Amino acid sequence: MRIGEAAKATGLEATAIRFYEKQGVLPGPGRTDSGYRDYTQADVDLLRFVRRARSLEIPLDDVREIVGLRINDQAPCDVVRKVMAREMAAIESRINELEGLRDELARLQMKADEVGDDWPGGACVCPIVEADDFASPKTTAAG
Amino acid sequence: MRIGEAAKATGLEATAIRFYEKQGVLPGPGRTDSGYRDYTQADVDLLRFVRRARSLEIPLDDVREIVGLRINDQAPCDVVRKVMAREMAAIESRINELEGLRDELARLQMKADEVGDDWPGGACVCPIVEADDFASPKTTAAG
DNA sequence: GTTGACCTTCGAGTTACTCTAAGGTTTAAG
DNA sequence: CTTAAACCTTAGAGTAACTCGAAGGTCAAC
Numbered sequence: 141m142r143i144g145e146a147a148k149a150t151g152l153e154a155t156a157i158r159f160y161e162k163q164g165v166l167p168g169p170g171r172t173d174s175g176y177r178d179y180t181q182a183d184v185d186l187l188r189f190v191r192r193a194r195s196l197e198i199p200l201d202d203v204r205e206i207v208g209l210r211i212n213d214q215a216p217c218d219v220v221r222k223v224m225a226r227e228m229a230a231i232e233s234r235i236n237e238l239e240g241l242r243d244e245l246a247r248l249q250m251k252a253d254e255v256g257d258d259w260p261g262g263a264c265v266c267p268i269v270e271a272d273d274f275a276s277p278k279t280t281a282a283g
Numbered sequence: 284m285r286i287g288e289a290a291k292a293t294g295l296e297a298t299a300i301r302f303y304e305k306q307g308v309l310p311g312p313g314r315t316d317s318g319y320r321d322y323t324q325a326d327v328d329l330l331r332f333v334r335r336a337r338s339l340e341i342p343l344d345d346v347r348e349i350v351g352l353r354i355n356d357q358a359p360c361d362v363v364r365k366v367m368a369r370e371m372a373a374i375e376s377r378i379n380e381l382e383g384l385r386d387e388l389a390r391l392q393m394k395a396d397e398v399g400d401d402w403p404g405g406a407c408v409c410p411i412v413e414a415d416d417f418a419s420p421k422t423t424a425a426g
Numbered sequence: 427g428t429t430g431a432c433c434t435t436c437g438a439g440t441t442a443c444t445c446t447a448a449g450g451t452t453t454a455a456g
Numbered sequence: 457c458t459t460a461a462a463c464c465t466t467a468g469a470g471t472a473a474c475t476c477g478a479a480g481g482t483c484a485a486c
Binding site: 189196197206210216217220221224225227228231232234235238239241242244245246248249252255266268 | 332339340349353359360363364367368370371374375377378381382384385387388389391392395398409411
């Protein structure tokens, strides 16, 4: 099948499939006489795996490694477990980070409601975003 | 003060400060006779605001807009409120997304524990990541 | 035989920087 | 006065994972 059909069968975009091939994540498929990419069912299975892995936001470098193992008929289980553990840690860390930002933004929005459009003058850039706890450190203080 | 001192005073890296200037987020500061950037306290205040906004992951385009208003002595309150609302929505959306991924990964890790290193053969790329609910849609089924 | 949908390649654009290279300036020490 | 460290300058490439555009070849239908 041609790339468009493979794209529909996997939910990937044709441009993304070409990109993965160019990046060495996927082996180049066969070609028709006229030079069109020609995908087999095995190719589509691989594409589908890549889509699934990327939907889990597993980095392309890791996907490449896992796909490489499978192409050499090796079980990628160890690598997969390691990658999943790393990914899990990264995601939890990022969730914590974003929750911190969310809380901080919520605080600033409350502050914005209080401030209204009162303007403290040219002494600051923005009375809403400039945090109380972000005051100018005394760079030239006696010390 | 020179860029290194401004960097220390704001917590930004000197390279990042140059980058912001190049991107038009910040006005170019004065220069010494020998061509070194020379920052005033007002410059540092602006830098500090940028750092704060970026620590909230507000996109640089928005920071540029807000800084532009301040440079023209206009209150950026409306824009700031709008940007914060958008940022808040983006962050909450991303948190939800990541929580979904986290749950999915947790499920796959449990599956990996069950599977052990049993290998179902060459029929699939990876028995752990290939989801049950991600089975091959019947692209050539009678219809 | 020509329209339209599909395919090809290459290169540039996205976000927000970071890094490297190749060089000029300042400051302190000897 | 010279030298070395630490600072500064610029331009350009690299990062992640694609997406988009340009310029053109191919295939199916009418």
